[in-house]
Amino acid sequence: SNSRRRFRGFPGSSGDAVPPRPKRLLLGEGRASLVHRVIMIPSRVVRSTATRAAAGSEKEAKEAKVTNLQGYISSRDYQGALTLLEFNRKSGEGDEISNLKWMGYCAFHLGEYQRAFDSYQEIISLSRGSSASEEKGSDGPVVPTEVYLYQGCCLYYLQMYKQAEEKAEEYAQAEEKVLEMRVREETSTDSALREKRRQLVHSKVKGADRLSDEEVRQRIAKEIKEEHSSQKAPELALKNRLLFHVAHKLDDQEKLMMRHQDISESHEDQLSLAAIHYLRSHFQEATDIYKRLLLENRDDLALNVYVAMCYYKLDYYDVSLEILAVYLQAHPDSAVAVNLKACNHFRLYNGRAAEAELKVLADLGHNLGGNNLIRHNQVVFSMGEGALQVLPPLVDVIPEARLNLVIYYLRHEGIQEAYELIKDLEPSTPSEYILKAVVNASVGQELGSREHIKMAQQFFQLVGSSASECDTIPGRQCMASMFFLLKQFEDVNIYLNSIKAYMYNDDDFNWNHGISQAQTGNFKAAEEALLLVQNEKYKAEYCYISWLARCYIHNGQPRNAWELYLKMDTSNESFNLLQLIANDCYRMGHFLYAAKAFDVLERLDPDPEYWEGKRGAVVGVFQQVIASKATADDLRDVLAMVQNTSNPQVEYMLRIIRRWCEQNRITV
Numbered sequence: 001s002n003s004r005r006r007f008r009g010f011p012g013s014s015g016d017a018v019p020p021r022p023k024r025l026l027l028g029e030g031r032a033s034l035v036h037r038v039i040m041i042p043s044r045v046v047r048s049t050a051t052r053a054a055a056g057s058e059k060e061a062k063e064a065k066v067t068n069l070q071g072y073i074s075s076r077d078y079q080g081a082l083t084l085l086e087f088n089r090k091s092g093e094g095d096e097i098s099n100l101k102w103m104g105y106c107a108f109h110l111g112e113y114q115r116a117f118d119s120y121q122e123i124i125s126l127s128r129g130s131s132a133s134e135e136k137g138s139d140g141p142v143v144p145t146e147v148y149l150y151q152g153c154c155l156y157y158l159q160m161y162k163q164a165e166e167k168a169e170e171y172a173q174a175e176e177k178v179l180e181m182r183v184r185e186e187t188s189t190d191s192a193l194r195e196k197r198r199q200l201v202h203s204k205v206k207g208a209d210r211l212s213d214e215e216v217r218q219r220i221a222k223e224i225k226e227e228h229s230s231q232k233a234p235e236l237a238l239k240n241r242l243l244f245h246v247a248h249k250l251d252d253q254e255k256l257m258m259r260h261q262d263i264s265e266s267h268e269d270q271l272s273l274a275a276i277h278y279l280r281s282h283f284q285e286a287t288d289i290y291k292r293l294l295l296e297n298r299d300d301l302a303l304n305v306y307v308a309m310c311y312y313k314l315d316y317y318d319v320s321l322e323i324l325a326v327y328l329q330a331h332p333d334s335a336v337a338v339n340l341k342a343c344n345h346f347r348l349y350n351g352r353a354a355e356a357e358l359k360v361l362a363d364l365g366h367n368l369g370g371n372n373l374i375r376h377n378q379v380v381f382s383m384g385e386g387a388l389q390v391l392p393p394l395v396d397v398i399p400e401a402r403l404n405l406v407i408y409y410l411r412h413e414g415i416q417e418a419y420e421l422i423k424d425l426e427p428s429t430p431s432e433y434i435l436k437a438v439v440n441a442s443v444g445q446e447l448g449s450r451e452h453i454k455m456a457q458q459f460f461q462l463v464g465s466s467a468s469e470c471d472t473i474p475g476r477q478c479m480a481s482m483f484f485l486l487k488q489f490e491d492v493n494i495y496l497n498s499i500k501a502y503m504y505n506d507d508d509f510n511w512n513h514g515i516s517q518a519q520t521g522n523f524k525a526a527e528e529a530l531l532l533v534q535n536e537k538y539k540a541e542y543c544y545i546s547w548l549a550r551c552y553i554h555n556g557q558p559r560n561a562w563e564l565y566l567k568m569d570t571s572n573e574s575f576n577l578l579q580l581i582a583n584d585c586y587r588m589g590h591f592l593y594a595a596k597a598f599d600v601l602e603r604l605d606p607d608p609e610y611w612e613g614k615r616g617a618v619v620g621v622f623q624q625v626i627a628s629k630a631t632a633d634d635l636r637d638v639l640a641m642v643q644n645t646s647n648p649q650v651e652y653m654l655r656i657i658r659r660w661c662e663q664n665r666i667t668v
Contacts, residue, residue: 073106082110089103097127097144103116108153116154117155123143145235146235152171161250164242165246171239183225187220187221237268240263241263270293281428312344320344324340335361342357358381376398387408388408402421406439407435410442415446418442419440433459441453457485460482463475464478473499473503484512500513507533511533514527514528530544542573542576546577549584550584553588558592562581579601581597583613592630598611599641601613602645615649618653626660635657635661639657
């Protein structure tokens with residue numbers, strides 16, 4: 001008896017004084033994704049090139065262009081800013097390096113990370129070319145060192161984590177060279193040492209006049225390093241945040257903890273820490289940080305989106321919508337916020353309601369087909385429509401895409417394809433553990449593999465017994481599934497009965513609950529549960545038909561079981577159902593239908609056992625007629641069956657039955 005487990009997919013979203021509520025689970029819920037920006041790029045003030053221009057109308061014109069760029073940036077119109085910058089480059093306006101920096105910035109914020117990386121690479125090429133022509137023999141770096149760091153951020157979003165780490169180290173090495181050059185320049189002359197010694201004496205530093213030249217150099221170097229660290233603090237903090245997130249992506253716990261220790265109380269660092277909590281599924285910790293930052297920065301409306309994302313992940317969908325409304329009121333065209341709203345509606349209502357929310361973006365002119373995140377979620381909201389076209393290219397881009405593709409294959413009998421996709425996945429969230437358990441259970445049931453069944457049991461138990469999931473619907477479903485695989489159906493019923501009120505219209509729940517109730521002999525409850533299944537594909541499966549037939553027989557409705565057989569095409573499954581009806585009806589005393597089933601079996605396969613079963617059933621009907629528990633019509637039906645049987649015992653049976661009928665004035 002196969003159990004059935006359903007996954008609805010996962011819309012990726014990128015959300016307590018409220019008591020915990022049961023979670024809705026799995027298949028069909030979709031896991032849509034929300035973009036969760038994890039590395040804060042420091043804000044850069046637009047530098048006016050006009051101050052270096054000539055006076056008069058030329059200066060005013062350049063100031064207007066810079067102001068225009070400022071307007072684009074402040075209104076988040078990065079595409080407009082990028083177009084202006086490209087025009088400025090072609091027309092020779094402004095500083096080439098500055099233009100390229102801003103082009104990288106705008107491309108990054110548009111999500112065009114490769115283009116941003118290329119802009120920064122062009123800066124490196126131009127700077128090195130300038131160095132070769134202007135400063136031959138110079139061993140010092142002339143490339144703006146922060147460019148390496150910005151390239152590292154681009155590589156991170158391109159999912160090239162090792163290369164991002166290398167770029168961060170390249171930035172550190174470049175900064176070290178800059179520092180060494182400055183120290184060397186400021187400590188290489190006797191006049192510099194004399195001036196420093198004079199300053200120390202003037203500051204009344206004890207023993208300043210007795211300091212050696214080397215000690216003076218060390219003091220100069222220390223002051224330069226302190227000043228450098230202060231000036232470069234934003235970039236150093238960005239470097240730490242970048243490496244913090246890279247360590248998480250590479251699952252390097254030692255480096256993660258080391259970088260964690262360097263996280264400060266600054267706004268950007270706390271955002272980064274909250275993002276790591278979110279990515280590690282520590283949603284309550286992330287919520288606490290975001291809410292604190294929101295209290296300190298009421299005008300930072302984007303924090304409302306992050307809080308809403310956390311509440312979404314905590315399954316407080318209505319709370320998530322309330323908080324999200326604050327941001328949407330100011331930015332109704334935000335793709336990320338509208339996507340999250342759609343995800344909440346999907347969880348609270350259905351896919352149609354979620355798609356209606358996304359339509360708002362289309363009406364505002366957004367190209368939904370050009371946004372991978374929204375294309376992914378549209379597949380989820382439409383219950384898998386277009387999954388094979390959309391999801392495979394996104395498997396390594398959106399984490400939920402792999403899980404949803406696995407779900408799609410499970411729904412469409414592609415168990416082996418689902419297994420290949422998930423076998424190497426190291427689960428880290430309850431949903432991933434559950435999905436891996438379901439795939440292993442499916443493979444185990446299909447191949448008869450005890451190893452896969454055991455692995456599924458372990459994954460189910462890990463989730464069901466965890467402190468965070470044990471009292472949720474998914475947690476209890478997991479425990480029920482584990483006991484189902486162990487064939488401990490009394491325990492299965494305990495868990496399923498506890499969540500029955502939440503799963504009334506869930507076909508998969510009703511399937512499993514019906515079979516489990518039947519296994520424990522509670523056929524009345526089993527019949528009620530199985531009849532709640534609405535999926536026609538499920539209802540056509542032999543497993544479902546056979547269990548429903550058994551419930552009908554044990555509940556005194558053998559006619560319904562017989563009608564199930566009559567609706568089936570001739571096949572091995574219909575033959576097996578006949579055997580079930582014959583034996584169960586005989587056992588339960590429904591001898592008329594037992595006789596009918598044995599009669600058909602005997603005609604299909606002249607096995608002596610089928611004749612013996614039919615003979616016993618006919619005698620059983622005869623006894624019931626004698627006891628007034630069956631009608632004469634029933635007796636006539638079974639006698640017609642016997643008369644068509646070529647067996648020496650037939651004449652003796654007929655003679656006895658007819659004699660009794662004559663004595664009791666019954667016409668047969």
